Amino acid sequence: KAGVTQTPRYLIKTRGQQVTLSCSPISGHRSVSWYQQTPGQGLQFLFEYFSETQRNKGNFPGRFSGRQFSNSRSEMNVSTLELGDSALYLCASSFGGSTLETQYFGPGTRLLVL
């Protein structure tokens, strides 16, 4: 069974630009969660999508958004990039029950904002 895949793996952008990251969950998984990891703040939850609907949202500004498609693939978008958005962005998938389940993480997308 293929694991969670994320594309691209590395990305360099400049301030003010926008970026879209993609995540393909494990086959059969309907929940996709996104996390941001920085040296200063650690791993922080961004949002979770289940059945094309945002089910949970972390404490991030509106510049961070996401969506999920009918095949459960998910994208997240960051608009008007800031230097502080440089981070490892991780997505995780699970079957999608209402209580916390084992989540399987992808390798992440490393974003550098210059």
Add this chain to the structure above:
Amino acid sequence: DAKTTQPPSMDCAEGRAANLPCNHSTISGNEYVYWYRQIHSQGPQYIIHGLKNNETNEMASLIITEDRKSSTLILPHATLRDTAVYYCIVSRPNAGNMLTFGGGTRLMVKP
């Protein structure tokens, strides 16, 4: 959310058991304890989880105290590849799939 407290770092000799403690004194009766680990710059990896009883799988054992206020993850025979940051997480019931990571414990396995 129940908060967790872990030592920031620990060392362990290769081949010996690694015992990683976690304090979660405010845990609620229906909250699970989950353990994940993250090897440098990779995505976190699920290890084990439990509610009340001790649990064991091919990777590790989880010992939860009777009052559920603390737990210990045990790697029975640590190898160099077990060097990672280990996160103890307490679930929020009916909150979907949102993991709240703390600082974790950086385990260094030394030859």
